[in-house]
Each structure stands twice: as C-alpha cells, then as structure tokens.
Amino acid sequence: MxxxxxxxxxxxxxxxxxxxxxxxxxxxxxxxxxxxxxxxxxxxxxxxxxxxxxxxxxxxxxxxxxxxxxxxxxxxxxxxLGLLFQDPLLFPHLSVGGNLAFGLPAVGGRRSERRRARRRRIEAALNDIGLASFADRDPTTLSGGQRARVALMRVLLAExxxxxxxxxxxxxxxxxxxxxxxxxxxxxxxxxxxxxxxxxxxxxxxxxxxxxxxxxxxxxx
Missing domain, CATH: 3.40.50.300 (P-loop containing nucleotide triphosphate hydrolases)
Incomplete structure (x- = not known):
C-alpha cells in the first residue's frame, strides 16, 4: 500500500x-x-x-x-493513527513484552502458532531498540529512556x-x-x-x- x-x-x-x-x-x-x-x-x-x-x-x-x-x-x-505522548503510559500490570503485545494487530492461525509469531515479533522489536531479553521485565524497573523506547515500539507495532x-x-x-x-x-x-x-x-x-x-x-x- x-x-x-x-x-x-x-x-x-x-x-x-x-x-x-x-x-x-x-x-x-x-x-x-x-x-x-x-x-x-x-x-x-x-x-x-x-x-x-x-x-x-x-x-x-x-x-x-x-x-x-x-x-x-x-x-x-x-x-x-499512532499516538506518542509526554509520558510513556506503559501498563504497570503487564511485562515489557506484554505491553508490546498489546499493540500487535490480531492475526489468524492456530493459537500456538499465533503465540509463537507474537513472541518472535516482540523479540525482534526489543532487539531493534537495544532491549533484547527485556520481554519479561517489569516496566517499573526500566529507566526513563528505556520506557520511552518501549512506548515508541508499542505504537509502531500497531502498524x-x-x-x-x-x-x-x-x-x-x-x-x-x-x-x-x-x-x-x-x-x-x-x-x-x-x-x-x-x-x-x-x-x-x-x-x-x-x-x-x-x-x-x-x-x-
């Protein structure tokens, strides 16, 4: 498109x-x-x-x-439209990976396949912003810059x-x-x-x- x-x-x-x-x-x-x-x-x-x-x-x-x-x-x-605000507005009850998964559009296929595909996309996104292996982290443990990068990637993953x-x-x-x-x-x-x-x-x-x-x-x- x-x-x-x-x-x-x-x-x-x-x-x-x-x-x-x-x-x-x-x-x-x-x-x-x-x-x-x-x-x-x-x-x-x-x-x-x-x-x-x-x-x-x-x-x-x-x-x-x-x-x-x-x-x-x-x-x-x-x-x-993707919105990026002054504050990262990450969901405190979700992990970093969970926050990114929230932005992913729904896809078809078997449940196990969807889960693996989502995990791959999350891992690739975190690697892209220098936060590889951060998927299971609590967002409250991140620095301000790390939270800002996760917020950006969550918006972009929503396409x-x-x-x-x-x-x-x-x-x-x-x-x-x-x-x-x-x-x-x-x-x-x-x-x-x-x-x-x-x-x-x-x-x-x-x-x-x-x-x-x-x-x-x-x-x-």
Whole structure:
C-alpha cells in the first residue's frame, strides 16, 4: 500500500465564540509537520481533533484526510493513527513484552502458532531498540529512556498509517532527548509515516527537519 499523505483541510477549532486555532496543511509520507506555540494556544487541542477525541467544549470545522480516507467523522480506533505522548503510559500490570503485545494487530492461525509469531515479533522489536531479553521485565524497573523506547515500539507495532506526537521528548533529560529524537524521527522516515508533532521546544522542530507552523494566541473578542 502506498504511503499516504495526511491532510488538514482548513481545520478550524473554536472554543465557544473564540477561534482557537486554524491550520491548512499537507504532510507527505515520512515528513513531520511541527506545530509550535506557548501553552494554551491550542496545540494539543489540534492534536485531539486529528486523533478523534476533541472535548465537547470545542467545535471544529474542516476535514482530516489520510490518503483517500476522510477521517473527520471516524471514531479514534478506526483512524489508524499512532499516538506518542509526554509520558510513556506503559501498563504497570503487564511485562515489557506484554505491553508490546498489546499493540500487535490480531492475526489468524492456530493459537500456538499465533503465540509463537507474537513472541518472535516482540523479540525482534526489543532487539531493534537495544532491549533484547527485556520481554519479561517489569516496566517499573526500566529507566526513563528505556520506557520511552518501549512506548515508541508499542505504537509502531500497531502498524499506524500516520503518527501524532504530543510533546514526546519534554520529560527526558538533555542526553536522552537527543537520543529519542534521533530514534523517533529515523523510524518515522523509515516507515514513511506522515507525522504531526506539537511542541514548545524549537530543538524538536529542528531535529524533525520538516515544515513548522507557529501558533499565536488569538485576540479576544
């Protein structure tokens, strides 16, 4: 399947009578569009609209398309978007392998064959991010950088067709931040995933290397 383009077609979001944010953009396969601005300007609200869980207090117009598919009225689970947040949000009651298995799409075949196939994919994924043999580890025993890598791989194993990044590096220290930027953006390019990132950090935008939209507070009235 050809890599799709993520299109924000004249997307405008209002809070009451106040226009909060307006974006019209196309994000090609493997590219990152960075939306920047101070807190409260509407960055995460835009991400919520694209993901499909805009709060009822807001209203939105325009269309969101991924290739030939109009996502605007689809429920979040049918949009096939991968979300990466500030916090890894790993399930504490599951092992590292269990967290990764949660992202795997269902496959056919006999139960024993499915189990072996899932285990192979999990082991390959952990090896890919430098965490071979970590499948049985409790996620609470991982470092911040290790948790971030597991969270990224869990999203990628779900086979999304585009990515949404919500301040994904903001809670990492400087060294880990650089490492995770390289890892995340390399995987996005390799998989040809159009990506929308919201951040307040200009270094995130520079590392992403794509187009940048800067939002400013809208005048009251």
């Amino acid at each position: 050809p890599a799709p383009t993520l299109i924000l077609d004249d997307v405008v979001i209002h809070h009451g009578h106040q226009r909060l944010v307006a974006v019209d953009a196309r994000i090609a396969a493997g590219e990152v569009l960075t939306v920047m601005g101070p807190s409260g300007v509407g960055k995460s609200t835009l991400l919520a609209q694209v993901a499909g869980f805009l709060a009822p207090a807001f209203t939105a117009s325009g269309h969101i398309r991924l290739g030939d598919v109009d996502l605007t009225r689809l429920p979040p689970e049918r949009r096939r 999304p067709r585009a990515m949404l990044l919500d301040e994904p590096f903001s809670k990492l220290d400087a060294t880990l931040r650089d490492e995770m930027r390289r890892l995340v953006f390399a995987r996005i390019r390799a998989r040809g995933l159009p990506t929308l990132m919201v951040t307040h950090d200009r270094e995130d935008a520079e590392a992403a290397g794509g187009q940048v939209i800067e939002l400013a507070p809208q005048p009251q009235g």
